[in-house]
Amino acid sequence: MIHFDNITIRLDGFALENINLHIPTGAYAVLMGRTGCGKTTILEAACGLRPIESGRIHLMGRDVTDMPPGRRNVGLVPQDGALFTTMTVEQQLGFALRVRHRPKGEIAARARELAEWLGIGHLLHRRPHGLSGGERQRVAIGRALAAHPDILCLDEPLSALDEETHGGMLDLLRHVHEDTGVTVLHITHNRREARALAQSLIIMRGGRFLEGETARGQLAREEDDA
Amino acid sequence: MGPDGSRPEPPDNPPSSEDTQRNAGARGRPGAGHILPVNRADIPFLAALGVVASVYIVLIAGIVLAKVFYVQLPLVGEVFTNPGYRYAVVLSLVSCSITTILSVWIAVPTAYLMTRVEFPGKRIVDAMLDIPIVLPPLVIGLGLLMLFQTPPGAFVQQYVTFTYAIPGVILAQFMVACAFAVRTMMAAFAEINPRQEQVAVTLGCTRAQAFWMVVLPEARRGMIPAATIAWARAMGEFGPVLVFAGTTRMRTEVMPTTIFLELQVGNLGMAAAVAAVMLALSLIVLILMRLAGHGRMF
Numbered sequence: 001m002i003h004f005d006n007i008t009i010r011l012d013g014f015a016l017e018n019i020n021l022h023i024p025t026g027a028y029a030v031l032m033g034r035t036g037c038g039k040t041t042i043l044e045a046a047c048g049l050r051p052i053e054s055g056r057i058h059l060m061g062r063d064v065t066d067m068p069p070g071r072r073n074v075g076l077v078p079q080d081g082a083l084f085t086t087m088t089v090e091q092q093l094g095f096a097l098r099v100r101h102r103p104k105g106e107i108a109a110r111a112r113e114l115a116e117w118l119g120i121g122h123l124l125h126r127r128p129h130g131l132s133g134g135e136r137q138r139v140a141i142g143r144a145l146a147a148h149p150d151i152l153c154l155d156e157p158l159s160a161l162d163e164e165t166h167g168g169m170l171d172l173l174r175h176v177h178e179d180t181g182v183t184v185l186h187i188t189h190n191r192r193e194a195r196a197l198a199q200s201l202i203i204m205r206g207g208r209f210l211e212g213e214t215a216r217g218q219l220a221r222e223e224d225d226a
Numbered sequence: 227m228g229p230d231g232s233r234p235e236p237p238d239n240p241p242s243s244e245d246t247q248r249n250a251g252a253r254g255r256p257g258a259g260h261i262l263p264v265n266r267a268d269i270p271f272l273a274a275l276g277v278v279a280s281v282y283i284v285l286i287a288g289i290v291l292a293k294v295f296y297v298q299l300p301l302v303g304e305v306f307t308n309p310g311y312r313y314a315v316v317l318s319l320v321s322c323s324i325t326t327i328l329s330v331w332i333a334v335p336t337a338y339l340m341t342r343v344e345f346p347g348k349r350i351v352d353a354m355l356d357i358p359i360v361l362p363p364l365v366i367g368l369g370l371l372m373l374f375q376t377p378p379g380a381f382v383q384q385y386v387t388f389t390y391a392i393p394g395v396i397l398a399q400f401m402v403a404c405a406f407a408v409r410t411m412m413a414a415f416a417e418i419n420p421r422q423e424q425v426a427v428t429l430g431c432t433r434a435q436a437f438w439m440v441v442l443p444e445a446r447r448g449m450i451p452a453a454t455i456a457w458a459r460a461m462g463e464f465g466p467v468l469v470f471a472g473t474t475r476m477r478t479e480v481m482p483t484t485i486f487l488e489l490q491v492g493n494l495g496m497a498a499a500v501a502a503v504m505l506a507l508s509l510i511v512l513i514l515m516r517l518a519g520h521g522r523m524f
Contacts, residue, residue: 069428070431076428084425085444100430144428
């Protein structure tokens with residue numbers, strides 16, 4: 001569960017005020033909005049990467065407002081993957097467990113398990129350079145899921161992919177959600193992505209949030225206009 | 227081929243952020259950057275640019291070649307056999323190496339703070355970091371001399387003597403070399419995607435762990451050029467060393483000092499021999515650093 005209780009975030013010349021959001025446990029939520037409307041800022045606030053001015057953030061019933069990112073049990077997949085350039089795929093997949101000082105055998109087993117599941121078993125010893133866009137995002141998803149997070153935050157994870165890869169990744173994200181039951185907050189401006197994945201759709205328009213049927217109606221109208 | 231049907235990106239795809247980083251990291255290397263094809267109609271324009279550029283290139287080649295032709299080999303031998311000259315060579319090598327290590331050691335945290343943290347007075351600090359670069363070297367030496375006349379300076383000197391002593395040589399070199407190392411490291415940190423660090427902290431790292439485990443290994447690519455430029459600046463540093471550490475033979479004499487002293491007594495041959503040794507040592511260090519950085523020379 002992700003619960004934003006009257007959150008205000010202020011940036012240079014930009015403010016998001018009195019945000020109230022609720023995403024139920026296990027839901028696949030898609031947050032849509034135009035470029036620059038503050039979607040990523042909201043996701044960063046959930047992860048603990050962006051300080052908030054007022055309000056409370058609850059994740060899975062815990063008040064995490066004052067918790068550092070590492071203790072919130074969230075996984076983050078940025079737009080470009082932001083893979084660790086000096087590490088092999090295996091090291092990336094094992095990173096979260098290495099930080100938690102898990103035994104080496106367990107780390108290696110988890111990295112292999114994730115790699116097989118995500119279809120990147122043949123890439124374990126490769127470094128990010130030279131991986132395709134789809135492969136990079138699979139590594140980033142695996143890295144985020146390694147320590148069994150409660151919440152998976154995806155920041156436009158498919159925006160840099162070509163059309164062919166895009167379809168495959170939509171299926172993959174659906175599988176990831178079904179297999180793990182993780183609560184997902186997926187940010188995008190792509191209507192097709194939103195339609196394919198969203199169990200819970202939220203649209204940001206002029207500082208307001210449209211949810212439920214209102215949001216679906218808005219999405220349908222925008223698609224007709226396009 | 228990936229299970230999603232994805233293949234490794236063909237080379238004509240837009241470069242990924244890491245490719246961009248790599249290109250930027252390779253700045254200054256022949257072929258780095260974005261090469262455009264040449265049309266026949268472009269040739270007069272490009273040739274005109276080439277003529278302008280070649281003036282400088284010819285001058286560089288000229289000073290290197292002139293040195294090679296002017297140098298008398300027996301005098302080069304004397305640089306290593308004569309204890310006085312040998313002392314300057316050894317002191318130059320040792321002091322430059324210490325200066326380089328100190329510079330990189332200070333430059334890494336300074337540059338990280340400057341590129342990743344917002345703090346009050348940051349613009350002032352940024353401007354201050356340019357002072358050693360823009361200030362005339364002699365003025366830096368004079369400033370150091372005055373600093374160690376003040377009560378805090380005098381207090382430090384009770385324990386370590388800086389003025390007219392070897393630590394003074396190192397400090398004088400460090401003052402200038404470190405500023406260049408900081409600027410180089412700042413460029414290196416700026417090229418590292420900050421999202422990596424953010425992902426690392428969501429995965430359970432503290433900021434310090436993210437720095438050690440993710441940022442620093444990647445910043446190593448920038449440490450080699452930072453060390454190279456610090457070493458080169460330290461090797462050539464003359465003004466601050468002259469003013470702050472003096473030109474005492476067999477004491478605070480580094481190779482630039484030797485060249486100066488030999489020229490003063492009209493011994494151009496010996497000055498050229500020492501200069502040739504400096505040139506050779508600098509080239510060796512440059513080659514070693516480039517090998518360490520890229521695993522290849524060019």
